[in-house]
Amino acid sequence: MATHTPIRRALISLSDKEGLEPLARALAAHGAELVSTGGTAKAMRDMGLEVKDVADLTGFPEMMDGRVKTLHPKVHGGILARRDKEEHLGAMDAHDIGPIDMVVINLYPFEKTVASGADRETIIENIDIGGPAMVRSAAKNHASVAVVTDPADYDAVIGELSGHGGLTQEFRTMLAHKAYALTASYDAAISSWFAFADLGQAYPETRSIAMTKADELRYGENPHQKAALYIPQAVRPGLAGAEQVQGKALSYNNLNDADAAYELIAEFRDGPPACVIVKHANPCGVAQADDLLTAWTDALQCDSVSAFGGIVAVNRPLDEATARAITDIFTEVVVAPDADDAAKAVFAKKKNLRLLLTGDLPDPARPGQMFKPIAGGLLIQDRDNGMISKDDLKVVTKRQPSEQELKDCLFAWTVAKHVKSNAIVYAKDGATAGIGAGQMNRRDSARIAAIKAREAAETHGFDDPRTIGSAVASDAFFPFADGLISAAEAGATAVIQPGGSIRDAEVIAAADEAGLAMVFTGMRHFRH
Missing domain, CATH: 3.40.140.20 (AICAR transformylase, duplication domain)
Known part of the structure; x- marks a missing residue:
């Protein structure tokens, strides 16, 4: 049976305080001493909770505009000390270092600060130092310390405390994995900002890419291959963020083909109503017309044989007449900026057909980079945004x-x-x-x-x-x-x-x- 280790002291320091109250109350209710910094400490005191300042723990005040507050042996010693080594326990006794059993951290909002258009000095000040250091320390010592970095895990932590009075080794290991993924992606964002925005390097010597799993797919190119969809940490408009209104789960091939259709239909986003039909990532019919139904009919007439089981994309919200025409043949996926209720009702009769609503279409001239794996490496190139006119x-x-x-x-x-x-x-x-x-x-x-x-x-x-x-x-x-x-x-x-x-x-x-x-x-x- 799994052993649940109790939490006797928790250090909490949050930029985003959503979800803090139920977690802090649960920790206090189960006998944990709460230690905190600045705004987080004030927030918990306002909740009526007893909180110890980190400055009281370390004997040093916060200094240098808050740049130095948790970088201290009484913090990191309490986190890193191995509870199974006499030498570590003896050092703690000798230097009056108390153990810290849980660290609850979210980091300075670096990416949000960049996205807000802040000046360089503000961006630099939103590079967190103490937070990642504590996160990494706690994750390294996950045998004894729980590190909570994702507010989505707060309820699970509360559940473990309420049901068992502590956390298992397996749970702490999972939290440690998420913690290192966080610090890796955080550093990747900072590195990318320095390279691309600050230094203007399109292809820096070292490239770090952070992605988050959005979905596990039905399978890869073939049923014996597993696959998943990952998206960048900074979410951007695109097919990966489309709303799936209905239909079976998407496979690797569905998404690959749908993306081909999405990128092509974007070329016509500012023109007349247009329709694209794609099969195996190649267009097999494309047309523009005065209305969407005619565009669909003209596109289909190019190669109706290949269109069977294909992907359809349009540059206008779907109407009932076009929806009926599309559903007259077997179609895997339909991609559109939107669809009216009548069109949705038509698609609802085809329960396996996937309907993806993207809300908008991207600028075909937008910058960006494309990635392609090869044996032992990764090819990266600028996306083909070349445009010509008459x-x-x-x-x-x-x-x-x-x-x-x-x-x-x-x-x-x-x-x-x-x-x-x-x-x-x-x-x-x-x-x-x-x-x-x-x-x-x-x-x-x-x-x-x-x-x-x-x-x-x-x-x-x-x-x-x-x-x-x-x-x-x-x-x-x-x-x-x-x-x-x-x-x-x-x-x-x-x-x-x-x-x-x-x-x-x-x-x-x-x-x-x-x-x-x-x-x-x-x-x-x-x-x-």
Whole structure:
């Protein structure tokens, strides 16, 4: 049977005092002497509790604007002393050091201070020194000392005291783990602030990353793989914080694909109603229209076969008509800024379909960094926030593109940015006509996209594939003319690509011969 060690003295020092009263009262009720500092001591006295100041314990007053108050042998000796070593117990007797059995700490609010826009001096003063030192000391000596750093654990502590009069070794070990995770993440936040904000280093020599587990997932890429979702300590808007209104628990693949759809739909957040359909992290249909239902219909017509079991994202709150249309086919996840009650009622009839409401869409031009593990390391790069406009395009062919061709070029280019390389995207009238993704050469991507367009025409009864009269985007330059010729054979009349190949002249000549209009962006969008 587990042994519950009583708490005879507890040192409490809190920046955030929420939940303090029931915990302090429970400790006092079970015979613990309460020791505290400054504002925390006053708060407990105002509750009618008897509290001993740390200054009375150490014989030294708080000094240097509170920078020095708990950094003293009578504090750390009381925390660190091993109760099973005669030498430690003898040192305590010799120096009049009383044992401290529990430390309840939360740290200066460094990240909140930074987020508030405070000046540098204020930020520096909110780097806690004594708190982390006590937390680490107590966690090291968890065999005898309980360290409580998370207010979410207060009720469990009170329950253990009320039910058993003390805490078990297992419980103290769990608290110690959380304590070291806290100090690690705290130091990571401080280190990141110094590197990024104070010194302006995008890629410092040492990088510390602190994350908090948000959820354990159903499984990873495959059912035999375990997986979990972690989010940064400083919560930012995004898919990870979306409200799941209904549906089964999300898997790794669900979230990975939903994120691909979310990032792509964000490209259209300020434009007309738009819909994105994603399968295996690649878009298989994208469209803009005057209303959401038409956008969904146009996106679906690009590749309705691949859309089965896919992920749908929209840039407007979902309405009932669009919800009904989406639920006509099997869909895994739907992502939207919001949904009206009628739309929610439609989705509720599909109990397994996950509906995620994000509240907003991010700025596609926002800065940030992307992480990718490799064997023995981690690749970090700036996120691809490259944006272009009509003014950035360079016409390189004899024929100038029409205004509609330019619009379709830019639309296709935006979608191609989110398609796995090698990527070819045909688009016409604000909708994708065919998408070729992830092939080892660009010509095959162009051919696959054309094949899908022909199949879509047959499925939906079009007279011609929608690649006829379309614009085609290539995420990188055409190294040879064959890929461009394949696009022309599919019916494309305009081409958008980065340019920069040693064979650009050959490719431009082929475009001129085919009567194509072609523009260069000067920017590549590889997506591996």
